[in-house]
Amino acid sequence: MLRKVIALAALGFAISAGPALAAGGAKAPKHVEFGFEGPFGQFDQAQLQRGYKVYREVCASCHGMNLLSFRNLGQKHGPFYDPDRPNPNDNPYVRAIAAEYQVNDIDSETGDVIQRPGTSADRFPNPYPNEAAARAGNGGALPPDLSVLIKARHHGPQYVYSILTGYADPPAGLNVSPGQYYNPYMSGDLAAFWSGDAHHVPVGGFIAMPPPLRPDGVTYDDGTKATIEQQAKDVVAFMTWAAEPKMVERKQFGLAAMIYLLILAGLVYASYRRIWRNVAH
The missing domain is CATH 1.20.5 (Single alpha-helices involved in coiled-coils or other helix-helix interfaces)
Incomplete structure (x- = not known):
C-alpha cells in the first residue's frame, strides 16, 4: 500500500513538473531602482522630459497613449510643469508640443474629416487609424497602448525596463520565425521551437517588436549620455507618470x-x- 502511494505521488509530481520544463518560463526582471518608488519617491522632472523625448522619437511611431491628454504634460509634477503657469493650457511648452501632432477633426461646414494641429485639450493621437491597420503595419501583432501599460504588468517598471534592455541572440537550437525576436524576459512557451534537450528549454519568449533602443538613438537636450539603459530608465519613468500622474x-x-x-x-x-x-x- 505504501509503495502504491509513493508511486502515485511520484507520478503526480512528474506530470505537474512536465509542463514547467516545457514552458521554460521567463527570467525574473532586472533589479533596477527608480527615484519614484517607495512611500517618499517622487518623479524627476528632467527624467520625465527625457522620457517623453524617447517616447516621441522612438515609441510614438507604433504605440499610442490614448488616455493621456497634452494638458497633462503641464500639470503639477508633470514633465513640463511650470509653477509660473499652473494652468497647463497657458503653458507654451505644452501648446508647442501639441501643435507638433496632427489630430483628426470634423470640418464644421462640410462635415468632412480633416486634420489640424493639436491643442492642449486633445488626447495623444494613435499612430494607426484602427486595429486592422496597426496589425497590418506590424506583421500581424498589435502594438499595445502605453497609457497604463506599467500598471498592467507585474513589477511594471522593472519588467518594461528588462524587456527594453534584454534583447539577446537566441540560443543555439532555438528556431526563431521571421519577424520575431528572442527576449529572455518575455514570457512564452519555446518548447515547440526548441530542437535541443527537452529538459533544458531556454527561458524567455518571442516578441514581435524589434529592439527599439540603440546607443545615441536620441539626443538629450540636457546633455545626458543616451545609452540604451538610460533611455530605457527615462521612458519607463515617463510611462509610470503617464499611468499615474x-x-x-x-x-x-x-x-x-x-x-x-x-x-x-x-x-x-x-x-x-x-x-x-x-x-x-
Missing part, C-alpha cells in the same frame, strides 16, 4: 493622513487617561 499627490496625502491619525490617536489616549484616571479598573 497623481502619484506624488497620493503619497503626500497618505503621509498627511498618517500624521493626522497618529496625532488623533495620541489625543484619544490622553483623553482616555484623563477621563478614567480616578476610576478603578
Whole structure:
C-alpha cells in the first residue's frame, strides 16, 4: 500500500513538473531602482522630459497613449510643469508640443474629416487609424497602448525596463520565425521551437517588436549620455507618470493622513487617561 502511494505521488509530481520544463518560463526582471518608488519617491522632472523625448522619437511611431491628454504634460509634477503657469493650457511648452501632432477633426461646414494641429485639450493621437491597420503595419501583432501599460504588468517598471534592455541572440537550437525576436524576459512557451534537450528549454519568449533602443538613438537636450539603459530608465519613468500622474499627490496625502491619525490617536489616549484616571479598573 505504501509503495502504491509513493508511486502515485511520484507520478503526480512528474506530470505537474512536465509542463514547467516545457514552458521554460521567463527570467525574473532586472533589479533596477527608480527615484519614484517607495512611500517618499517622487518623479524627476528632467527624467520625465527625457522620457517623453524617447517616447516621441522612438515609441510614438507604433504605440499610442490614448488616455493621456497634452494638458497633462503641464500639470503639477508633470514633465513640463511650470509653477509660473499652473494652468497647463497657458503653458507654451505644452501648446508647442501639441501643435507638433496632427489630430483628426470634423470640418464644421462640410462635415468632412480633416486634420489640424493639436491643442492642449486633445488626447495623444494613435499612430494607426484602427486595429486592422496597426496589425497590418506590424506583421500581424498589435502594438499595445502605453497609457497604463506599467500598471498592467507585474513589477511594471522593472519588467518594461528588462524587456527594453534584454534583447539577446537566441540560443543555439532555438528556431526563431521571421519577424520575431528572442527576449529572455518575455514570457512564452519555446518548447515547440526548441530542437535541443527537452529538459533544458531556454527561458524567455518571442516578441514581435524589434529592439527599439540603440546607443545615441536620441539626443538629450540636457546633455545626458543616451545609452540604451538610460533611455530605457527615462521612458519607463515617463510611462509610470503617464499611468499615474497623481502619484506624488497620493503619497503626500497618505503621509498627511498618517500624521493626522497618529496625532488623533495620541489625543484619544490622553483623553482616555484623563477621563478614567480616578476610576478603578
